[in-house]
Amino acid sequence: xxxxxxxxxxxxxxxxxxxxxxxxxxxxxxxxxxxxxxxxxxxxxxxxxxxxxxxxxxxxxxxxxxxxxxxxxxxxxxxxxxxxxxxxxxxxxxxxxxxxxxxxxxxxxxxxxxxxxxxxxxxxxxxxxxxxxxxxxxxxxxxxxxxxxxxxxxxxxxxxxxxxxxxxxxxxxxxxxxxxxxxxxxxxxxxxxxxxxxxxxxxxxxxxxxxxxxxxxxxxxxx
Amino acid sequence: xxxxxxxxxxxxxxxxxxxxxxxxxxxxxxxxxxxxxxxxxxxxxxxxxxxxxxxxxxxxxxxxxxxxxxxxxxxxxxxxxxxxxxxxxxxxxxxxxxxxxxxxxxxxxxxxxxxxxxxxxxxxxxxxxxxxxxxxxxxxxxxxxxxxxxxxxxxxxxxxxxxxxxxxxxxxxxxxxxxxxxxxxxxxxxxxxxxxxxxxxxxxxxxxxxxxxxxxxxxxxxxxxxxxxxxxxxxxxxxxxxxxxxxxxxxx
Numbered sequence: 342x343x344x345x346x347x348x349x350x351x352x353x354x355x356x357x358x359x360x361x362x363x364x365x366x367x368x369x370x371x372x373x374x375x376x377x378x379x380x381x382x383x384x385x386x387x388x389x390x391x392x393x394x395x396x397x398x399x400x401x402x403x404x405x406x407x408x409x410x411x412x413x414x415x416x417x418x419x420x421x422x423x424x425x426x427x428x429x430x431x432x433x434x435x436x437x438x439x440x441x442x443x444x445x446x447x448x449x450x451x452x453x454x455x456x457x458x459x460x461x462x463x464x465x466x467x468x469x470x471x472x473x474x475x476x477x478x479x480x481x482x483x484x485x486x487x488x489x490x491x492x493x494x495x496x497x498x499x500x501x502x503x504x505x506x507x508x509x510x511x512x513x514x515x516x517x518x519x520x521x522x523x524x525x526x527x528x529x530x531x532x533x534x535x536x537x538x539x540x541x542x543x544x545x546x547x548x549x550x551x552x553x554x555x556x557x558x559x560x561x562x563x564x
Numbered sequence: 565x566x567x568x569x570x571x572x573x574x575x576x577x578x579x580x581x582x583x584x585x586x587x588x589x590x591x592x593x594x595x596x597x598x599x600x601x602x603x604x605x606x607x608x609x610x611x612x613x614x615x616x617x618x619x620x621x622x623x624x625x626x627x628x629x630x631x632x633x634x635x636x637x638x639x640x641x642x643x644x645x646x647x648x649x650x651x652x653x654x655x656x657x658x659x660x661x662x663x664x665x666x667x668x669x670x671x672x673x674x675x676x677x678x679x680x681x682x683x684x685x686x687x688x689x690x691x692x693x694x695x696x697x698x699x700x701x702x703x704x705x706x707x708x709x710x711x712x713x714x715x716x717x718x719x720x721x722x723x724x725x726x727x728x729x730x731x732x733x734x735x736x737x738x739x740x741x742x743x744x745x746x747x748x749x750x751x752x753x754x755x756x757x758x759x760x761x762x763x764x765x766x767x768x769x770x771x772x773x774x775x776x777x778x779x780x781x782x783x784x785x786x787x788x789x790x791x792x793x794x795x796x797x798x799x800x801x802x803x804x805x806x807x808x809x810x811x812x813x814x815x816x
Contacts, residue, residue: 460661467622468675468727469651478674482665 361517379443654724714745
């Protein structure tokens with residue numbers, strides 16, 4: 342079986358995989374930053390008491406979570422130009438991932454904020470802090486810490502979801518595997534290699550989360 | 565005071581205050597005045613409304629009707645700046661509620677720096693002095709999780725004192741503590757009282773009440789049933805309900 346497996350071809354295609362890997366890394370990183378911004382804004386809207394901001398935020402989050410990312414991607418890629426917005430595929434890809442992941446991140450951050458005990462808010466209210474001070478000094482620093490593991494999970498999902506961008510001809514990692522599969526009829530080599538690279542990215546992200554966890558300190562243990 | 569249209573008021577003035585949780589009348593027609601520098605102990609059975617009573621004073625709970633005037637400002641009045649008023653009122657919680665991500669010193673200096681806008685160096689100097697005063701000079705850099713319950717509650721008291729409040733409210737400050745830690749917290753509270761702080765203290769600690777309280781208020785089912793000096797109240801309770809309550813807390 343293995344005699345049919347061509348390591349030589351993989352090595353030959355390594356520059357292509359390398360380029361794909363680099364594209365996947367930076368477009369995922371950009372999308373994650375975008376998703377964080379979308380998520381924070383949505384979460385802030387969602388935590389308002391008045392319906393004016395809360396209802397649209399909830400509707401958006403539900404709509405994104407209820408529909409397949411592929412459908413969202415196709416809507417942006419094929420649908421938007423018909424409505425008069427023509428964007429390069431890379432921009433469309435990053436936009437789709439940001440808008441999609443942002444909805445999940447909004448819920449992750451909201452759960453983090455709601456996990457902070459009521460007593461913390463009461464103590465800061467009682468000391469005369471304004472809403473913004475309360476959030477900035479007491480709630481968010483604590484919420485951020487409990488939010489890191491689920492955010493990491495979402496980051497991993499985002500990296501894997503970025504494979505869908507191969508369908509709108511973005512030359513990322515999965516696209517490189519597809520090329521090897523179609524050029525040389527070597528799907529095993531192509532897709533096994535990209536799987537190995539995704540695994541590498543996964544461990545990279547895990548390491549990053551560990552570092553940031555330690556950087557935020559271990560002293561915040563709840564009493 | 566004249567702007568509220570009320571006669572001369574104390575530091576904390578309840579006049580016919582009512583509050584409901586749903587259909588439950590948790591505060592019934594409360595009238596109570598606490599004078600400056602006075603220490604009032606509030607006691608009563610569980611669910612009698614004593615915590616709710618003091619939580620109304622700094623607006624952690626809103627009152628439904630009646631008047632509550634604190635430091636000359638009427639709560640619920642649009643002219644009253646609650647955030648500003650709260651800086652004058654320290655609140656000590658049963659469960660301490662220290663900020664777990666901040667050291668003892670940072671817990672004490674956080675509000676003075678950000679709310680009172682005191683320069684950091686000055687706030688830290690005052691913070692160290694306050695922690696020394698509550699007997700925790702060596703715990704300045706400890707995080708709450710590294711402190712015992714009694715130590716945490718003393719940090720919480722120092723945190724309130726850091727704001728230089730006019731009023732301190734204590735909501736069962738020793739109820740969550742192991743017995744051997746109660747006296748270290750009470751000692752600090754006695755010291756604060758002896759410096760002339762206006763205090764409302766929800767507690768069943770009779771020793772504390774006898775030592776520093778001018779008045780004990782007994783609540784039951786949302787109403788003030790009895791009020792008198794600690795000596796009167798503990799030695800000669802006037803009502804059946806206060807006698808029944810005292811016989812329960814004194815039995816052991």
